[in-house]
Amino acid sequence: MRLPVVPTIVFAQLFGGSLWFSANGVGDALMRVWGIGPAQIGLLTNAVQLGFIVGTLGFALSGLADRYPASRIFAVCAVLGALANAAFALLAGGMTSALVLRFAVGVCLAGVYPLGMKLVVSWVPERAGHALALLVGMLTLGTALPHGLKLAGGAAWQAVLLGASALAVIAAVMIFLLGDGPHLRRRDGAPTLRMGAVLAAFRIPVFRSSAFGYFGHMWELYAMWTLVPLLVASSSLATLGSVSGLSFVIIGVGALGCFAGGLISRRTGSAPVAAVALATSGVCCALFPLVADASAGWLMAFFVLWGLSVPADSPQFSAMSARACPPEIVGSALALQNAIGFAITIVSISWGTAVVAEWGAKVSWLLLPGPVLGVIALLPLLRNPSAR
Template identity: 85%
Template sequence: MRLPVIPTIVFAQLFGGSLWFSANGVGEALMREWGIGPAQIGQLTNAVQLGFILGTLGFALTGLADRFAASRIFAVCALIGAAANAAFALLAEGMASALVLRFIVGLSLAGVYPLGMKLIVSWVPEQAGHALALLVGMLTLGTALPHGLKLAGGGAWQAVLLGASGLALAAAVMIFALGDGPHLKRRDGAPRLRMGAVLAAFRLPVFRASALGYFGHMWELYAVWTLVPLLVAGSSLATLAPVSGLSFAIIGIGALGCFAGGHISRRTGSAPVAAVALATSGLCCALFPWVADAAPVGLLAFFLVWGLSVPADSPQFSAMSARACPPEIVGSALALQNAIGFALTIVSISWVTALVADWGPKVAWLLLPGPVLGVIALLPLLRKPSAR
């Protein structure tokens, strides 16, 4: 009996995505035990981002993402990520070894996130916008999951990372058992994949506009997720509940934003949903310094709106980019788009974590150019209904 396709892929993405921010979920404990600060937590995050960038570039430029079965790549990479994450918990004794292991986790995630998107398109291309919204929603929830594991466990920080590794192992088994879908087969007469052939995707106007919008979105997204526990800990919200629980709620609610955006996109198309989400999160960047001293309940409501909107555009960008590409390069094109977008996150994460201690809430203004430029990039698709 075949596994249910969409639930299997999206829950595997949830479990695999828990590796991404597993170190951030125990950031407070690491800062106490290792004597490090927010900048070093940013370095651990950026080690994952750098590994992901190099991995996705490798998949994209070599065409490996479209040469081999996506399900097999996903399963192998999830196993590698689970092992590296467990090694961080059991073997890392300081920043030097920790950075290497987090880098390996990032490399492995290059075979989980974009290949998960390709699996969705290979099974249900006609539902790409909606199904990718579920997928990215689960990735968002997976990003928040380490904070939830920490809140639920309340024990040693190593247990949180080992829990995430166990979930990634389950993801590998699920996707290996599911296999690849019947779509995205190479067309008869399609040219052989050549090294770097995926770069031609940027000649396609719809792909180019979608990718540029995605890059603006990425400038903000992971920097916000990195900042959330730091900003919450320094605000009046710390009097309401544990920082881990609040961080889980603020990041995790983004899954609902993705789900709602996917539902709405069935009627409006992907471009309007992406534009509204970008504009909303950009407005939050602009307003945050003015509301940071608000009463706890009002500030929590603001954070939840920000958390809801900041990832909601991501699946719509992926859906637009996937629809714009020939089927034989979809996996490579999505991997390349991810690689460039995540390269931008290294800059924004480094910048905001280095300055948050001095700038305080005003650090949010450094993220505002991303949403603004992303909306501008989307304008051609908003005027062209057929491209949505």
């Protein structure tokens, strides 16, 4: 009996995605035990991002993402990522070894996230926008999950990391058993995959607009997720409960934004959903310094709106990019788009964590150019309904 396709992939993405921010989920414990500060937590996050960039570039430029079954690549990478994450929990004794192991986790995640998106398109291409919204929603929950695990697990930060590793192994088994879908098979007469062939995707106008919109989105997304615990801890929200619990809610609620956007995209297309989400999160970036001193209740409502909107456009960009490309390069094109997008996050995360102590709430203005430029990149697709 075959596993249910979309639920299997999206829950596997949830479990595999828990590796991504597992170190951030225990950031306060690491700062206490290792004597480090927010900038060093930013370095640990960027080590994952850099590893992901290296991995996705390797998959994209070599064509590996389209040469071998996506389910097998996903399963192998999820297991290897789980091992690297467990080694971080049990063996890392300081920043040097920690950075190496977080980099390794990032490399492995390059075989989880983009290949998970390819699996969705290979099974249900006619519902790509909606299904990818579910998948990215689960990745968002996976990003928040370490904060939830820490909340449940108390002070044992190693247990949080080991729990994330166990979930990633479960994800590997689920995808291995599911296998690849019947779509995205190579067309007869399609050119042989060669090194760097995926770069031709940028000659496709729809892919180009979607990719540049995605790049603006990425300037904001991961920097915002990285800064959330720091902004919560320094605000009136700290009176409402633990930083981990509040961060889990603020980041995790983004899954609902992805789910809602996916449903709406079935009627409107992907481009309008992406544009509204980008505009909403951009307004939140602009207004946050003006509301940062509000009462805890109002500030939490603001953070929930920001958390809802900030990831909701991501699956729509992936759906538009996947539809724009020939089937034989979809995996490589998505990996390339991810690689460039995550390279951008390194700049915004490094800058944001370096200046947040000095800038305070005004650090959100650093994130604002991303949504603005993303909306501008989307304008050609908003004017052309057939490209949505």
